[in-house]
Amino acid sequence: MAGNSRDPGRSVTARALSVLTAFDVEHTRLTLTAIARRAAIPLATAHRLVRELEMWGALTRDGDGRYxxxxRLWEIGLLAPVNSSLREVALPFLQDLCASTHDNVHLAVRDELAAVYVEKLSTPRAVPILSRTGGRLPLHATGVGKVLLAHAPASVVQECCERGLARRTPYTITEPGRLNQELHAVRTRGFARANEEMTLGNCSVAVPVLDATGEVIAALGIVAHSVRADVAKLVKPLFPAAEGIRQRLLEHERAGHDAVSR
Amino acid sequence: MAGNSRDPGRSVTARALSVLTAFDVEHTRLTLTAIARRAAIPLATAHRLVRELEMWGALTRDGDGRYxxxxRLWEIGLLAPVNSSLREVALPFLQDLCASTHDNVHLAVRDELAAVYVEKLSTPRAVPILSRTGGRLPLHATGVGKVLLAHAPASVVQECCERGLARRTPYTITEPGRLNQELHAVRTRGFARANEEMTLGNCSVAVPVLDATGEVIAALGIVAHSVRADVAKLVKPLFPAAEGIRQRLLEHERAGHDAVSR
Structure with a gap:
């Protein structure tokens, strides 16, 4: 996909997309020079592509000249089924959970080896956490991640272990044998818990969200202070909420909308 | 930007973007043939572009072969300041409003001649409404729209009137003179109301959300049943919420994050 590709069409599309990937959560505003550097394309090419992307509405320029x-890209991104089907249907349930628990509430799906946070609701009383809507966290160290991993194909678990189970805190499970035992327990118990495995002081619990065919399509979780955490009490409201989401997804699909499968 | 453009780079990027605009809220899943037709590009070109976009993660293909x-495009779209700054900061205030009023709560910004809904929260008790997160509605017929129009440059109001004020219900304001009076009242009163002007049976109120410089950057509104609507009571919780958002935006900016201006 380099500039000297013999397929100029492919090359141009790839470079236009590379301009977009210059942006991330740590870099939401960039100068033209920074875009060119981060996308590894010549400044003149960046200038032309950025102008086209700006004309279309994929980029916008602020008063400082940063992009x-x-x-328009945000609007089109919201058409992704993970938002237009899953999040829209689940949101009222997340709001209720957040209002009744005053804790952080998460809805996440698996993409390859990461948990992607489809929505995160919080309150001023909730503990500070690392997740954000649209963000990614490792599968082995969080409540929602463990649910998603426990219901993923064995090859995914194997790949996670082969890539290495990064130690986030002294309590993170980093041995493949222990992780497999833990995932077995998640399936047997029907929910996952992570105790200070991602962030010291925090505890999370999570349950699976099923689709019409009984497949696990998402995980619904709560993150609370580990000192206040009564796991049985924390997890209790998650089951009816996950069941409510499943039923609404079914109605949503019957009403002619699309299934959530990505 | 046609296929025979003398600037092949521009043409290819434009065509790749046209593939994305084939999708809208009524068309969230499309076959390759439908994409080619809706994007007005040859099937072979569509095939090549779709494959590239899929490889990158801008498109995904389901079991039926539809796209x-x-x-990944959803994740990148969430980096838009309207989400990463404005929505993230405002969300807890919207949750509180929704939990206390049980009505539909909206946060909207103006883009050209439309109100764009940055977030919509709802509850099972709320009235059914047309808005959705990422959706657009006309400026002259809704509470949030009137706030945004009342604080827009005069040229925007003029353009709205010249384009024609579409009648959505028998109560929609369709005469430019009446609209200008109404917008003056919105500025004087400090809030907007729309009574069955967008949807029969529904009433909305909205207030401006200011940034650090005192500029109106968004509108915060509530939609309720018009029969239950006590305007003074409906609008009351909006003022402290809008002020709370303004203060949090200021803190957000001071903490080194970016301003919300688009």
Whole structure:
């Protein structure tokens, strides 16, 4: 996909996309020079591509001359089934959970070897956490991640272990044998817990969200202070909420909308 | 930007973007043939572009062979300041409003001649409404729209009137003179109301959300049943919420994050 590719079409599309990937959560506003550097393309090429992307609305330029992701790309991104089907249906259940528990509430799906946070609701009383809507966290160290991993094909678990189970805290499970035992327990018990395995002081519990065919398509979780954490009490409201989401997804699909499968 | 453009780079990027615009809220899953037709590009070109976009994660293909917007494009779209700054900061205030009023709560910004809904929270008790997160509605017929229009440059109001004020219900304001009076009242009163002007039976109120410089950057609104609507009571909780958002935006910016301006 380099500039000297013999397939100029492919090359141009790839370079236009590389302009977009210059942006991330730590870099939401970039100068043209920074875009060119981060996308590894010549400044003149960056200038031309950025101008086209700006005209279309994929990028926007602020008063300082820096670029950010544009409103139109945000609008089109929201058409992804993970938002337009899953999040829209689940949101009222997340709001209820957040209002009744005052804790952080998460809805996550698996993408390859990461848990992707489809929505995160929080309150001023909730503990500070690392997740954000649209963010990614490792599968082996969080409640929602463990649910998603416990219901993933064995090859995914194997790949996670082969890549190495990064130690986030002294309590993170880093041995493949222990992780497999833990995932077995998650399936047997029907929920996952992670105790200070991602962030010291925090505890999370999570349950699977099923689709019409009984497949696990998402995980619903709560993160609380580990000192206040009564696991049985924390996990209790998650089961009816996950069941409510499943039923609404079914109605949503019957009403002619699309299934959530990605 | 046609296929025979003398600037092949521009043409290819434009065509790749046209593939994305084939998707909208009524068309979240499309076959390759439908994409080619809706993007007005040859099937072979569509095939090549779709494959590239799929490889990158801008599109995803389901079991039926239909394409949808991919997870990666959704993730990048969320980096738009309207989400990463404005929505993230405002969300807890919207949750509180929704939990206390049980009505539909909206946060919207203006893009050209439309109100774009940055977030919509709802509850089972709320009235059914047309808005959705990422959706657009006309400025002259909704509470949030009137706030945004009342604080827009005069040229925007003029353009709205010249384009024609579409009648959505018998109560929609369709005469420019009446609209200008109404917008003056919105500025004087400090809030907007729309009574069955967008949807029969529904009433909305909205207030401006200011940034650090005192500029109106968004509108915060509530939609309720018009029969239950006590305007003074409906609008009351919006003022402290809008002020709370303004203060949090200021803190957010001071903490080194970016301003919300688009």
């Amino acid at each position: 950010a992701i544009g409103l | 949808a917007i991919g997870l």
